[in-house]
Amino acid sequence: MTTSSPSTRKGLTKIATNRLQKEFMEWQTNPPGGFNHRVSDNLQRWIIEVNGAPGTLYANETYQLQVEFPEHYPMEAPQVIFQQPAPLHPHIYSNGHICLDVLYDSWSPAMRLSSICLSILSMLSSSAVKQRPKDNDHYLKNCKNGRSPKETRWRFHDDKV
Amino acid sequence: MSPWLRKTEWHAVASWTWDAQDETCGICRMPFDGCCPDCKLPGDDCPLIWGACNHSFHLHCILKWVNSQTSQAHCPMCRREWQFKE
Numbered sequence: 645m646t647t648s649s650p651s652t653r654k655g656l657t658k659i660a661t662n663r664l665q666k667e668f669m670e671w672q673t674n675p676p677g678g679f680n681h682r683v684s685d686n687l688q689r690w691i692i693e694v695n696g697a698p699g700t701l702y703a704n705e706t707y708q709l710q711v712e713f714p715e716h717y718p719m720e721a722p723q724v725i726f727q728q729p730a731p732l733h734p735h736i737y738s739n740g741h742i743c744l745d746v747l748y749d750s751w752s753p754a755m756r757l758s759s760i761c762l763s764i765l766s767m768l769s770s771s772a773v774k775q776r777p778k779d780n781d782h783y784l785k786n787c788k789n790g791r792s793p794k795e796t797r798w799r800f801h802d803d804k805v
Numbered sequence: 806m807s808p809w810l811r812k813t814e815w816h817a818v819a820s821w822t823w824d825a826q827d828e829t830c831g832i833c834r835m836p837f838d839g840c841c842p843d844c845k846l847p848g849d850d851c852p853l854i855w856g857a858c859n860h861s862f863h864l865h866c867i868l869k870w871v872n873s874q875t876s877q878a879h880c881p882m883c884r885r886e887w888q889f890k891e
């Protein structure tokens with residue numbers, strides 16, 4: 645008898661599996677407002693639907709977030725990017741990468757995916773213009789071959805949006 | 806004592822809890838009265854530890870966080886510099 649080959653992605657540690665199961669249960673019973681978790685059996689890769697808040701530039705628009713949890717979650721932040729098409733926003737690059745401090749330097753293991761989602765929704769809601777970051781083309785050039793946004797050295801300079 | 810009953814033996818029962826502000830560890834989200842996901846039994850083998858900021862975690866959990874940081878680690882709850890309470 646043959647056994648199926650192990651997936652190329654590294655498995656989750658015990659603490660990661662445990663925490664993700666808890667977060668998964670929380671999402672089933674009490675998801676953050678404006679978000680839907682598309683059900684799948686993959687604990688390590690979630691697809692989350694984001695609905696723009698009423699009364700904002702993104703009202704009645706729906707976007708998809710792709711979330712990958714690292715082996716050592718929650719000691720490491722999840723990788724969160726928008727799937728195509730990414731919302732037009734001064735902090736969201738056209739490849740879906742999001743310039744948001746809690747996804748990188750300001751991550752804390754006490755945060756959960758739902759707190760990240762609320763930060764993203766608040767970032768969308770406080771936007772006054774629908775446009776790409778000024779350095780969008782430059783960033784894309786430096787970000788070829790599907791590099792993770794976690795490898796980018798981010799500078800966070802705008803605390804208004 | 807009633808003449809019909811005589812105590813022949815007794816069993817003492819005690820319970821304990823950690824004296825922490827929260828009920829669950831902010832890192833692994835397991836109850837403090839239990840142990841971290843890597844341990845089997847709560848108690849001395851999986852102790853709680855306090856920071857100078859008074860936030861508490863399973864020792865094993867906060868060590869994983871502190872050791873994963875290349876520079877000074879911060880308290881996961883309040884983001885102050887993490888120092889073990891003396």
